[in-house]
Amino acid sequence: MINAMAIAILVVSFVVLIVLRFPISITLAGSTLLTLMYLDVPWVVVGQRMIQGINSFPLLTIPFFILAGQIMSAGGMAVRLVNLAQLFVGAVRGGLALVNCVACMFFGNISGSAVADVSSIGSVLIPAMKKKGYDADYAVAVTTSAAIQGVVVPPSHNLVLYSIAAGGVSISSLFLGGIVPGVCLLLTLMAISYFIAVKRGYAKGEPVKRADVPKIIRDGFLSLMAGVIILGGILSGWFTATESGAMACAYAFILTFFVYRDVPLKQFYVILRRTFRTVSMVLFLIAASDAFGWILAYLKIPGLVTDLFLNISNNPYIILLLINVLLLLLGFPMDMAPMILIMTPILLPVVTAMGVDPVHFGIIMILNCGIGLITPPVGTVLFVGCAIGRVSVDQATKASWPFFFAMCGVLLLLTYVPQITLWLPHLAGGK
Amino acid sequence: MKTLRRIALLIDSFFENFALIALASMTVIVTLQVITRKLFNHVFFWSEEVTLLLMVWFSFMGIAIGFREKLHMSMDSLTKFFSKRVNRVLDKIIDVCIFLFGLYLIVNGWQFTMLMNESKLPATQLPNSVQYAVMPITGVMICVYSFLQFIGVDTIRHHGVEEVSE
Amino acid sequence: GAKDAGTNAAGGSGQAAGGAAKPEEKKQALTFRLADTHPPDYPTVLGDKKFAELVSQKTNGRIKIDVYPSSQLGEEKAVVEQVQLGAIEFTRVSTGVVADFSKAMGVFSLPYIFDNEAHEWKFLNSADGTKLLDSLSASKFIGLAYYDSGARNFYSRKPLKSIADLKGQKIRVIQNKINIDLMEALGASATPMPYGDVFSSLQTGVIDAAENNWPSYDTSNHYTVAKNLILDGHQRVPEVLMMSKVAFDKLSDEDKKIIKQAALDSVQYQRDEWKKFEKKSEEKIRAAGVTITEVTDAKPWQDKVKSVIDKYRADYKDVLDAIDKARK
Numbered sequence: 001m002i003n004a005m006a007i008a009i010l011v012v013s014f015v016v017l018i019v020l021r022f023p024i025s026i027t028l029a030g031s032t033l034l035t036l037m038y039l040d041v042p043w044v045v046v047g048q049r050m051i052q053g054i055n056s057f058p059l060l061t062i063p064f065f066i067l068a069g070q071i072m073s074a075g076g077m078a079v080r081l082v083n084l085a086q087l088f089v090g091a092v093r094g095g096l097a098l099v100n101c102v103a104c105m106f107f108g109n110i111s112g113s114a115v116a117d118v119s120s121i122g123s124v125l126i127p128a129m130k131k132k133g134y135d136a137d138y139a140v141a142v143t144t145s146a147a148i149q150g151v152v153v154p155p156s157h158n159l160v161l162y163s164i165a166a167g168g169v170s171i172s173s174l175f176l177g178g179i180v181p182g183v184c185l186l187l188t189l190m191a192i193s194y195f196i197a198v199k200r201g202y203a204k205g206e207p208v209k210r211a212d213v214p215k216i217i218r219d220g221f222l223s224l225m226a227g228v229i230i231l232g233g234i235l236s237g238w239f240t241a242t243e244s245g246a247m248a249c250a251y252a253f254i255l256t257f258f259v260y261r262d263v264p265l266k267q268f269y270v271i272l273r274r275t276f277r278t279v280s281m282v283l284f285l286i287a288a289s290d291a292f293g294w295i296l297a298y299l300k301i302p303g304l305v306t307d308l309f310l311n312i313s314n315n316p317y318i319i320l321l322l323i324n325v326l327l328l329l330l331g332f333p334m335d336m337a338p339m340i341l342i343m344t345p346i347l348l349p350v351v352t353a354m355g356v357d358p359v360h361f362g363i364i365m366i367l368n369c370g371i372g373l374i375t376p377p378v379g380t381v382l383f384v385g386c387a388i389g390r391v392s393v394d395q396a397t398k399a400s401w402p403f404f405f406a407m408c409g410v411l412l413l414l415t416y417v418p419q420i421t422l423w424l425p426h427l428a429g430g431k
Numbered sequence: 432m433k434t435l436r437r438i439a440l441l442i443d444s445f446f447e448n449f450a451l452i453a454l455a456s457m458t459v460i461v462t463l464q465v466i467t468r469k470l471f472n473h474v475f476f477w478s479e480e481v482t483l484l485l486m487v488w489f490s491f492m493g494i495a496i497g498f499r500e501k502l503h504m505s506m507d508s509l510t511k512f513f514s515k516r517v518n519r520v521l522d523k524i525i526d527v528c529i530f531l532f533g534l535y536l537i538v539n540g541w542q543f544t545m546l547m548n549e550s551k552l553p554a555t556q557l558p559n560s561v562q563y564a565v566m567p568i569t570g571v572m573i574c575v576y577s578f579l580q581f582i583g584v585d586t587i588r589h590h591g592v593e594e595v596s597e
Numbered sequence: 598g599a600k601d602a603g604t605n606a607a608g609g610s611g612q613a614a615g616g617a618a619k620p621e622e623k624k625q626a627l628t629f630r631l632a633d634t635h636p637p638d639y640p641t642v643l644g645d646k647k648f649a650e651l652v653s654q655k656t657n658g659r660i661k662i663d664v665y666p667s668s669q670l671g672e673e674k675a676v677v678e679q680v681q682l683g684a685i686e687f688t689r690v691s692t693g694v695v696a697d698f699s700k701a702m703g704v705f706s707l708p709y710i711f712d713n714e715a716h717e718w719k720f721l722n723s724a725d726g727t728k729l730l731d732s733l734s735a736s737k738f739i740g741l742a743y744y745d746s747g748a749r750n751f752y753s754r755k756p757l758k759s760i761a762d763l764k765g766q767k768i769r770v771i772q773n774k775i776n777i778d779l780m781e782a783l784g785a786s787a788t789p790m791p792y793g794d795v796f797s798s799l800q801t802g803v804i805d806a807a808e809n810n811w812p813s814y815d816t817s818n819h820y821t822v823a824k825n826l827i828l829d830g831h832q833r834v835p836e837v838l839m840m841s842k843v844a845f846d847k848l849s850d851e852d853k854k855i856i857k858q859a860a861l862d863s864v865q866y867q868r869d870e871w872k873k874f875e876k877k878s879e880e881k882i883r884a885a886g887v888t889i890t891e892v893t894d895a896k897p898w899q900d901k902v903k904s905v906i907d908k909y910r911a912d913y914k915d916v917l918d919a920i921d922k923a924r925k
């Protein structure tokens with residue numbers, strides 16, 4: 001049964017509150033609450049969903065990686081990493097932006113969460129880029145876009161989420177399927193970053209003095225070891241991807257306060273406070289999005305929107321295009337996890353009926369939801385990037401458009417050339 | 432009046448430090464879990480549940496302190512074209528709505544906490560309500576901060592903390 | 598009786614629409630929600646849908662129940678809280694989760710209390726089984742019916758041929774006191790972990806083993822990385838279809854009867870679907886070359902975990918006695 005009045009209340013109150021610059025989290029919770037009042041559903045559901053939205057073990061990666069990133073940037077790891085990066089791509093114009101892309105890919109290979117990616121890499125590289133003369137909005141746009149790689153390349157808890165929602169698509173196939181698309185994304189982002197860097201006339205880095213090279217490598221090595229330990233630890237079964245965040249904190253803590261010793265131990269209190277600021281904002285958004293996602297599901301809004309699109313055509317190419325457009329549109333107001341969980345069961349039967357491989361669709365879905373993370377009004381990755389880079393959402397959004405369109409291009413490529421995704425899974429004999 | 436202010440600040444600092452300790456403890460517990468599992472083939476049965484409990488408490492206190500520090504993001508694409516006076520009025524309206532949200536967390540949060548007193552958390556067997564008890568507490572904090580902001584008190588306590596050492 | 602009531606109700610509603618009925622005969626059209634965590638084609642959801650269909654049939658479409666599969670309205674525990682509150686009217690949930698709200702339901706976590714499926718269902722269908730279901734009303738739920746969820750078995754990435762092989766293995770179990778004691782009794786190490794992390798943890802070796810029923814072992818793809826299965830059937834944890842007492846109390850006596858009957862009428866269908874799904878999963882897993890060990894003698898397993906049963910016997914005395922009674 002369609003409850004048109006309730007849907008109208010939800011949509012109108014959401015739009016009104018958001019354009020009147022109510023905090024976005026309050027907008028999400030508030031419009032949900034108003035709709036519940038109209039429906040005569042117990043009001044406390046908003047609060048209950050907010051608590052349950054946070055009560056999730058994989059979500060721990062977010063505070064952990066933000067904390068690790070804060071320790072790394074406060075403790076001198078940032079400078080050492082930047083120096084190391086300088087060594088490799090110092091001569092390239094916009095080199096630090098390219099390093100950013102690669103570093104996000106590398107961290108994405110560890111964390112599996114774009115938010116963790118932007119918070120750890122962003123805390124290190126956005127200040128460093130600003131210091132080297134890059135505009136803050138560009139630094140934020142590069143980092144947030146590059147962070148999206150983290151959800152596509154394995155390990156990715158979002159792919160696991162998709163697999164669960166899809167009711168048993170092979171996770172190993174999904175993980176293998178994400179590798180080549182991740183590389184496509186990396187190359188595209190590097191190209192765009194380079195062109196914008198040339199256009200904006202960012203400096204080439206100063207060439208590194210030959211005498212400094214051994215020290216830079218030695219210092220940078222210990223910082224880079226954080227990544228090696230995390231990835232190695234996950235692959236060798238020492239800890240899970242979620243726990244790796246805590247291990248990153250522990251390693252960064254030891255390195256900062258017992259090896260580098262640039263800052264005194266009492267600085268840790270300030271680091272905690274700084275982490276707390278970013279994390280509390282992000283977690284409020286996640287919590288409020290969960291309540292909002294609940295009312296969307298309750299009112300069956302995603303299903304209604306889907307029906308609307310399916311009435312238009314039954315040609316697979318057109319349907320896939322429509323689904324991409326639909327997901328991109330839903331990605332503006334919706335967050336990743338609720339979107340995966342709500343849309344997968346609705347859309348997967350439609351595409352599989354037309355012969356689309358569930359692994360292929362999974363990667364399309366994930367990249368699509370990933371793009372939604374950097375689009376306002378609800379873009380968790382965008383917000384974290386803005387918080388770290390201290391730029392407004394508007395500025396960052398404006399600077400992100402080229403990256404957004406580039407990623408949409410990659411999305412179309414992946415949609416219409418399934419071999420890019422399916423090559424590795426088929427090679428491994430997975431199905 | 433001065434003593435009252437001191438006490439208020441003390442309580443406020445207590446909650447903030449509690450949240451910071453929760454954040455640090457979460458990290459320590461998960462690190463311990465990895466170490467004991469690998470070295471002693473043993474994991475404390477409470478570790479996951481307690482970590483998540485700390486996470487919930489820490490996040491909800493963060494929500495309130497985020498209001499105090501004016502951290503929560505909003506979109507000002509339209510309102511920046513409004514006049515200063517309209518924006519000042521809008522500020523007051525938003526403060527009132529935030530206060531109402533705090534009130535909602537107190538009243539409904541308290542009722543729900545009571546309802547959840549009967550059920551249990553599976554591992555620790557603590558009452559389920561310990562998860563939800565943070566709702567009314569956060570509500571009280573939000574009400575206090577938004578009221579102070581409404582009457583024009585600057586509630587931000589950490590000017591300059593966010594500056595990353597550059 | 599229920600069927601006639603349904604027809605009368607529809608008649609009443611038809612007259613009401615015509616405006617000729619007396620006020621007390623006017624029947625309100627109702628829409629309810631039923632939340633399930635499994636995907637749309639999973640046997641529990643098929644059971645949910647059957648139930649919804651029966652209710653709709655018996656009321657000529659006056660009462661409509663929308664099934665929300667795939668955790669759309671939240672994970673099991675969160676949904677149960679909302680059902681308690683009355684925000685969602687129905688849910689299909691594991692008795693393991695309900696145990697946090699209504700302690701007696703925790704009995705099903707006790708190991709090897711049922712000899713086989715027939716024993717389990719003989720108890721569930723008995724007066725004592727119904728009594729247990731009815732006891733949910735103290736926690737603001739109306740227990741409508743039990744659904745099947747088979748038996749749970751251990752599977753590992755290491756060899757798993759006998760009870761001795763479990764010793765020292767790190768096993769992911771659903772976190773509750775009984776499961777932790779069970780692991781201890783078997784000499785294994787209980788390892789907490791969210792369900793979504795289990796696959797990669799089995800793959801990389803963070804944990805050695807996990808446990809579940811045939812369909813979940815299949816759909817989670819755990820069988821591709823933990824290729825040793827032992828059919829010990831340590832637990833039979835049935836599902837329960839339940840309604841919010843808040844919503845139930847608002848229904849007319851007639852509607853209450855219709856809903857209760859429809860739930861019971863959907864059980865056989867759900868069990869058949871479960872059987873079909875289980876068989877399909879088993880065939881797939883056997884074809885995939887998983888090493889499967891049958892347990893022919895349950896005695897050594899039951900002896901090994903006796904301490905666990907003893908520890909909890911006092912807590913669940915009445916139900917355990919009833920389960921023992923159903924064995925004969």
Ligand code: NA
Binds near residue numbers: 149152155156
């Ligand atoms: Na990843």
Ligand code: NA
Binds near residue numbers: 372
């Ligand atoms: Na978005």
